[in-house]
Amino acid sequence: MKRFDEIRDMVVSLEADFQKFYDKGNQAAGTRVRKGMQDLKNLAQEIRVEVQDIKNKG
Known part of the structure; x- marks a missing residue:
């Protein structure tokens, strides 16, 4: 559950x-949101690979 x-x-x-960003229109916050979402995407991909590896070993 650590990954979750x-x-x-x-x-x-x-x-x-x-x-x-959405309520106040702060553009800098939008940049941080985009970066955070990219980091989230990368983490999700790492987890997908990890799950697939564990599944294939089982």
Whole structure:
């Protein structure tokens, strides 16, 4: 569950920047959101590979 916690923490950490961007139009927050979403995508890909490896070994 550690990997799930990593994803959840990452999403929660982006919440303030999402609000600043969508509600207040803060462009810098939008940049941080985009970076955070890219990091989330990369983490998700790592987890996918890890799950596939574990599945194939089982």
